[in-house]
Amino acid sequence: MGWxxxxxxxxxxxLSTHFGEVEARTHAGWVARGGYExxxxxxxxxxxxxTEVVKASGLRGRGGAGFPTGMKWSFMPKEDGQPxxxxxxxxxxxxxxxxxxxxxxxxxxxxxxxxxxACLGIRAEVCYIFIRGEYTEPGRILEAALAEAYAAGTLxxxxxxxxxxxxxxxxxxxxxxxxxxxxxxxxxxxxxxxxPRVKPPFPAVAGLFxxxxxxxxxxxxxxxxxxxxxxxxxxxxxxxxxxxxxxxxLISVCGHVRRPGTYEITMGLPMQDLIFDLAGGMxxxxxxxxxxPGGSSVPILTAAEVxxxxxxxxxxxxxxxxxxxGGMIVMDDTTDMVFQIMRLARFYAHESCAQCTNxxxxxxxSTRVLERILRGEGQPSDLDLLLDLAENMTxxxxxxLSDSCATPIVSGITKFRSExxxxxxxxxxxxxxxx
Amino acid sequence: xxxxxxxxxxxxxxxxVPKGTMLIEAAKQAGILVPHYCYHxxxxxxxxxxxxxxxxxxLPKMVPSCVTAAGEGQVVHVHSPEAVKARAGxxxxxxxxxPLDCPICDQSGECELQDFVFQEGNAAGRYAxxxxxxxxxxxxxxxxLYIVNRCILCTRCVRFMESVALEPxxxxxxxxDRAFVDIDHDRLLDHAWSGNVVxxxxxxxxxxxxxxxxxxAWDLDKTASICSGCSQGCNISIDTRDExxxxxxxxxxxxxxxxxxxxxxxxxxxxxxxxxxxxxCTVAPAAQPxxxxxxxxxxxxxxxxxxxxxxxxxxxxxxxxxxGWVMRLVEGKGAVSAMQLPLGTTAPLAGIPDLxxxxxxxxxxxxxxxxxxxTDWERTVSGLGPDHLVLLVDVELSDADVxxxxxxxxxxxxxxxxxxxxxxVCRVPVTNMTEETGVFVNRDGRAQRFLPARTPPGDxxxxxxxxxxxxxxxxxxxxxxxxxxxxxxxxxxxxxLTHRDLGFGGALLDHPVxxxxx
Numbered sequence: 001m002g003w004x005x006x007x008x009x010x011x012x013x014x015l016s017t018h019f020g021e022v023e024a025r026t027h028a029g030w031v032a033r034g035g036y037e038x039x040x041x042x043x044x045x046x047x048x049x050x051t052e053v054v055k056a057s058g059l060r061g062r063g064g065a066g067f068p069t070g071m072k073w074s075f076m077p078k079e080d081g082q083p084x085x086x087x088x089x090x091x092x093x094x095x096x097x098x099x100x101x102x103x104x105x106x107x108x109x110x111x112x113x114x115x116x117x118a119c120l121g122i123r124a125e126v127c128y129i130f131i132r133g134e135y136t137e138p139g140r141i142l143e144a145a146l147a148e149a150y151a152a153g154t155l156x157x158x159x160x161x162x163x164x165x166x167x168x169x170x171x172x173x174x175x176x177x178x179x180x181x182x183x184x185x186x187x188x189x190x191x192x193x194x195x196p197r198v199k200p201p202f203p204a205v206a207g208l209f210x211x212x213x214x215x216x217x218x219x220x221x222x223x224x225x226x227x228x229x230x231x232x233x234x235x236x237x238x239x240x241x242x243x244x245x246x247x248x249x250l251i252s253v254c255g256h257v258r259r260p261g262t263y264e265i266t267m268g269l270p271m272q273d274l275i276f277d278l279a280g281g282m283x284x285x286x287x288x289x290x291x292x293p294g295g296s297s298v299p300i301l302t303a304a305e306v307x308x309x310x311x312x313x314x315x316x317x318x319x320x321x322x323x324x325x326g327g328m329i330v331m332d333d334t335t336d337m338v339f340q341i342m343r344l345a346r347f348y349a350h351e352s353c354a355q356c357t358n359x360x361x362x363x364x365x366s367t368r369v370l371e372r373i374l375r376g377e378g379q380p381s382d383l384d385l386l387l388d389l390a391e392n393m394t395x396x397x398x399x400x401l402s403d404s405c406a407t408p409i410v411s412g413i414t415k416f417r418s419e420x421x422x423x424x425x426x427x428x429x430x431x432x433x434x435x
Numbered sequence: 436x437x438x439x440x441x442x443x444x445x446x447x448x449x450x451x452v453p454k455g456t457m458l459i460e461a462a463k464q465a466g467i468l469v470p471h472y473c474y475h476x477x478x479x480x481x482x483x484x485x486x487x488x489x490x491x492x493x494l495p496k497m498v499p500s501c502v503t504a505a506g507e508g509q510v511v512h513v514h515s516p517e518a519v520k521a522r523a524g525x526x527x528x529x530x531x532x533x534p535l536d537c538p539i540c541d542q543s544g545e546c547e548l549q550d551f552v553f554q555e556g557n558a559a560g561r562y563a564x565x566x567x568x569x570x571x572x573x574x575x576x577x578x579x580l581y582i583v584n585r586c587i588l589c590t591r592c593v594r595f596m597e598s599v600a601l602e603p604x605x606x607x608x609x610x611x612d613r614a615f616v617d618i619d620h621d622r623l624l625d626h627a628w629s630g631n632v633v634x635x636x637x638x639x640x641x642x643x644x645x646x647x648x649x650x651x652a653w654d655l656d657k658t659a660s661i662c663s664g665c666s667q668g669c670n671i672s673i674d675t676r677d678e679x680x681x682x683x684x685x686x687x688x689x690x691x692x693x694x695x696x697x698x699x700x701x702x703x704x705x706x707x708x709x710x711x712x713x714x715x716c717t718v719a720p721a722a723q724p725x726x727x728x729x730x731x732x733x734x735x736x737x738x739x740x741x742x743x744x745x746x747x748x749x750x751x752x753x754x755x756x757x758x759g760w761v762m763r764l765v766e767g768k769g770a771v772s773a774m775q776l777p778l779g780t781t782a783p784l785a786g787i788p789d790l791x792x793x794x795x796x797x798x799x800x801x802x803x804x805x806x807x808x809x810t811d812w813e814r815t816v817s818g819l820g821p822d823h824l825v826l827l828v829d830v831e832l833s834d835a836d837v838x839x840x841x842x843x844x845x846x847x848x849x850x851x852x853x854x855x856x857x858x859x860v861c862r863v864p865v866t867n868m869t870e871e872t873g874v875f876v877n878r879d880g881r882a883q884r885f886l887p888a889r890t891p892p893g894d895x896x897x898x899x900x901x902x903x904x905x906x907x908x909x910x911x912x913x914x915x916x917x918x919x920x921x922x923x924x925x926x927x928x929x930x931x932l933t934h935r936d937l938g939f940g941g942a943l944l945d946h947p948v949x950x951x952x953x
Contacts, residue, residue, distance in 0.1 A: 120660055176610070193607065198482045198502050353484040353590060354607060354614030361528035365611035368565055392524035394483055397494040 002036045005259060008278045012238060015222050016264040019106040025141055027148035030109035034153055038225030042117040043162040050121035054224060056232035058246030063217030064295060064325045066313050075204035076122040076212050084124035085208040087215040088115055090131040091173050091180035094295035096345060097327025099250035100218035104138035116155065116166045117228060122214045123151045125165040130185050133173040137366035143170055144293035149226030177351035181399045182215045195353045196399035221248055231261065241268025241411055245389065253279040255330035256286060265311035274311055275330055285333040294324020296344050297404030299411035337419045339431050341412040342370035348405035359402030362393040366409060373423045376430035383413055383420055438758045443509040458500035458511055459487055470522055470551040472637050473589040474501035479598050484589050485524050490518045490734050497521055505863060519555055526556040530611065531569040536582045542639030544652030548587065570615060576624030578644050578698065579633060583615050586640040592616060592632035599786035600626050627782035627792060634684055645702065650676040658888035658938055661684060661875050663752045663868055664700035665793040666800055668877025671696055673869060673888040679870065680888065681708045688940055691881065697792040699783060713850045713864040714893025727894065733861045734847055735908040743822045745770040746815060748807060750829035751777065751797030754873030754880065756919050757898030759926040761828055762806040764902045769861045772859065773815035774803040793878060801875035806926040820844055828898055829865060832857065849898055864895035871897040872919035872935065883941035884934055
């Protein structure tokens with residue numbers, strides 16, 4: 001994991017190798033650690049060649065959807081005579097997710113280099129890094145690193161003396177979770193209200209400022225320099241499991257574990273080992289109850305499901321959830337699942353952009369029903385109501401925020417129904433007082 | 436052409452539509468209205484209300500029909516159980532915070548929320564145990580109130596101001612279920628076309644102060660008409676309640692005004708309700724009313740006896756039929772004529788080409804040009820002399836006009852409202868445009884029909900009938916047209932068009948229209 005803990009022997013440090021090293025934040029320090037070698041090589045390569053390497057590496061989007069990165073880049077039009085843009089999604093706002101923060105604050109040059117290489121891959125000259133407004137410390141470190149990269153001539157009108165223009169700008173978010181949705185992020189950069197756009201058109205056709213745009217997550221882009229320098233085969237070989245899940249993944253583990261933090265694992269590590277070995281397992285006398293494996297938007301896994309789950313895209317999907325962003329929320333037997341689900345629903349109700357009716361009203365209504373159950377005022381029909389609302393909130397809206405709210409509600413009711421029943425029957429004392 | 440058309444099946448009906456047509460419009464061709472709120476044919480589609488979701492076979496999710504283009508061979512289900520359930524769900528969501536104050540809501544009776552809930556909504560909501568959101572009513576502009584509680588956040592008003600008026604003073608503030616339409620705090624909704632947001636609002640959230648609590652929608656009679664405010668010729672509906680005009684609203688015509696009308700035109704209805712109308716024929720010097728026969732004989736006698744100059748002065752709202760038959764009546768007598776055409780400021784609706792409040796504040800100057808009637812009012816009036824016979828046709832006179840006419844010995848007045856300053860030989864009551872069928876020709880040469888919305892007062896008859904009846908008395912062979920349609924068709928200047936040809940969209944006249952205005 002790196003600072004403040006030593007790297008665990010079962011971690012595979014690729015992105016996290018230099019976490020905790022203050023000198024790695026500086027341009028000189030980064031170059032001394034082999035930094036910007038990937039960019040130097042990429043500047044001599046054709047966009048197709050760069051894209052091919054990334055494609056061959058099997059790198060998939062680390063923001064949550066897991067879409068193959070090389071394929072995404074290949075969707076960009078070829079010589080079409082209009083500007084292309086790269087957006088880097090650093091609006092890491094998913095509850096339970098804090099892996100990009102570590103990249104931003106410890107190895108900002110890895111991200112900047114990744115952005116530069118990706119720009120070359122998609123024929124863009126300009127990259128916007130949209131950073132979460134609350135990330136003041138990581139953001140300042142990133143901005144300092146960016147200033148150094150410009151001062152060193154690594155970026156700018158003549159990047160590394162290649163004659164090519166590469167510009168990277170930081171755009172600060174203002175605190176809306178929805179701006180992490182790719183098209184809302186583009187609206188926000190354009191100075192508009194951060195509302196997701198209707199797709200199609202997809203960003204590769206009409207994205208930022210209506211131009212072809214690729215958007216990638218911080219972790220995705222930060223992995224690109226080493227893929228260029230060490231080769232696609234090296235990266236693809238890092239998998240322990242499926243050939244469709246390659247490389248390493250930063251997992252931010254939080255909740256009821258002894259050592260919460262960000263761990264870099266090779267794809268395919270058993271989830272049980274991740275929680276009980278790397279993250280130190282449960283506190284004294286506690287047992288595992290549930291895990292939300294990929295940020296708050298994915299279905300909840302029970303302890304039994306975790307026991308056999310392999311941590312990669314396919315393994316978690318087989319267990320009935322998603323790897324998502326890799327923000328793992330671990331809950332032990334003291335957790336009130338009804339309360340947890342209400343808390344998530346409340347988050348989504350607060351963050352709904354208010355465009356789509358189903359999301360605007362559904363998230364708020366679901367929250368109220370859950371609060372009512374927690375106040376001991378629930379009605380026997382409330383669980384059916386919640387499931388019906390969830391159906392009306394799934395697959396009905398422009399973006400997936402409303403689906404994300406419905407998912408934990410449905411999996412929570414399905415897997416932990418007895419806890420809901422305890423509130424409904426009065427067997428359990430109300431957890432909430434007056435609203 | 437064939438390859439630019441796509442054929443698809445909607446609820447079992449096969450329709451063929453141009454490529455690129457959205458499903459919601461394709462469904463209209465099959466006679467199916469997909470319920471919707473945010474979609475409006477004259478606005479960009481944001482697909483946010485999620486009401487128009489339909490099922491398309493082979494697609495994994497339901498799609499919003501307002502932004503999904505029709506595809507070859509698609510099989511679309513608007514009324515499948517899944518789609519109906521999805522829409523019922525949306526309606527239930529929309530009703531969460533919507534107050535059920537329909538009994539005091541202006542929109543009631545023409546409310547799309549009422550309509551679709553009645554059509555497809557659940558019998559009862561399940562959101563019974565919570566208070567509804569409350570926000571105070573906001574003053575948005577000179578004629579517009581925003582009743583926040585009723586808002587369903589379809590954003591039509593925001594998009595109208597942003598994309599059509601090109602004056603983005605409205606936005607959505609806040610997030611989640613706290614969201615509401617907000618106005619730039621330093622601005623008012625006082626754009627010259629801002630009244631359209633009231634029409635666009637599918638519920639009673641944006642209401643007109645002028646119409647507030649004036650009438651219930653189901654008590655209104657709606658009559659297709661043409662705005663008489665300027666030469667644009669916006670298609671409108673005259674809404675009356677018990678013979679009283681209570682509001683004007685735009686009527687869609689994509690060739691003229693899309694779905695919009697300006698605030699000046701919208702407010703221009705009070706003259707229609709005037710109570711001081713001329714109701715009986717009078718012949719000088721007697722003050723007693725006379726029958727039409729007497730009045731028409733008098734007018735014929737005066738015209739027959741006149742071999743001096745004749746001047747015809749038309750008001751700005753005289754129809755093509757009225758103009759044509761009055762000019763036929765004075766044909767061959769060397770009559771001089773002019774139509775009043777006041778000038779004002781222009782106010783374009785920037786987002787739509789060729790749509791503006793025009794400087795020429797009369798609806799039919801181009802129609803007058805068909806009959807050689809110009810708009811050089813001042814010169815015509817200043818040319819009046821004591822030996823003139825003046826024919827006034829529904830004019831509004833200034834003090835200068837009255838002074839010029841005072842020197843004239845003989846004035847025949849076809850009047851809607853009597854001007855007490857003018858002494859007439861004969862005054863007969865004529866209908867105004869809200870009481871007759873007729874045609875105006877707009878600045879583009881488009882002839883458009885308007886229909887009677889009210890009963891004429893007293894003995895009032897259409898101008899064309901008065902003129903034609905006088906004309907018929909000059910020769911036993913002549914017949915009076917029975918209807919306005921006949922009166923129109925018998926005029927050679929109208930290119931052989933008939934009222935039926937004009938329909939409700941109007942038709943362009945063949946021959947070029949003389950320049951309008953001074």
